[in-house]
Amino acid sequence: NAGVTQTPKFQVLKTGQSMTLQCAQDMNHNSMYWYRQDPGMGLRLIYYSASEGTTDKGEVPNGYNVSRLNKREFSLRLESAAPSQTSVYFCASSETAPSGLVTDTQYFGPGTRLTVL
Amino acid sequence: LAKTTQPISMDSYEGQEVNITCSHNNIATNDYITWYQQFPSQGPRFIIQGYKTKVTNEVASLFIPADRKSSTLSLPRVSLSDTAVYYCLVEGANQGGKLIFGQGTELSVKP
Numbered sequence: 001n002a003g004v005t006q007t008p009k010f011q012v013l014k015t016g017q018s019m020t021l022q023c024a025q026d027m028n029h030n031s032m033y034w035y036r037q038d039p040g041m042g043l044r045l046i047y048y049s050a051s052e053g054t055t056d057k058g059e060v061p062n063g064y065n066v067s068r069l070n071k072r073e074f075s076l077r078l079e080s081a082a083p084s085q086t087s088v089y090f091c092a093s094s095e096t097a098p099s100g101l102v103t104d105t106q107y108f109g110p111g112t113r114l115t116v117l
Numbered sequence: 118l119a120k121t122t123q124p125i126s127m128d129s130y131e132g133q134e135v136n137i138t139c140s141h142n143n144i145a146t147n148d149y150i151t152w153y154q155q156f157p158s159q160g161p162r163f164i165i166q167g168y169k170t171k172v173t174n175e176v177a178s179l180f181i182p183a184d185r186k187s188s189t190l191s192l193p194r195v196s197l198s199d200t201a202v203y204y205c206l207v208e209g210a211n212q213g214g215k216l217i218f219g220q221g222t223e224l225s226v227k228p
Binding site for chain 1: 219
């Protein structure tokens with residue numbers, strides 16, 4: 001049981017290049033999330049997917065697109081990378097909380113360190 | 118989603134009890150209080166969650182007063198390996214799991 005896995009671990013891009021960050025979970029979770037973390041800051045939600053086939057914007061979605069490929073996989077795409085997107089990207093997953101009950105624990109992957117030159 | 122305020126940093130020594138307080142004045146009736154821990158170069162990890170009074174697990178205790186406008190994470194007898202950033206979050210059930218992470222509290226445990 002690997003939990004949440006992310007690839008690649010590190011990536012360096014030039015301004016204007018595109019790339020896709022991959023995320024997969026093996027816990028049969030319904031919900032998946034993408035966050036970014038800048039130095040000395042907390043995490044900020046980019047996009048999330050409450051269930052297979054649905055995606056919604058988070059706090060900082062500009063410059064990103066996502067695809068919920070199936071229940072296990074949720075990818076994040078940078079179409080035209082910019083230096084402002086230099087950050088550490090974390091993927092997370094959780095079970096969908098039933099209405100009115102305690103909120104779900106989110107399980108995070110190890111992160112992808114992205115540098116855009 | 119309620120905003121939280123917590124100290125930017127704290128120092129402690131091995132074997133001491135550490136209490137990190139978080140204020141969340143605008144907490145709503147349906148909101149829960151959750152704490153995550155993040156080690157350097159790793160993703161955050163869930164520590165504890167509560168709604169009111171006291172919750173205890175094998176890692177920490179969470180104290181929540183009756184008005185729920187603040188909460189205190191208590192780490193008993195910390196060790197060097199507890200050096201991490203601790204995030205206090207307030208989240209409502211059925212809000213799509215959207216978490217708002219503040220800057221967190223950077224705890225440094227010294228020998």
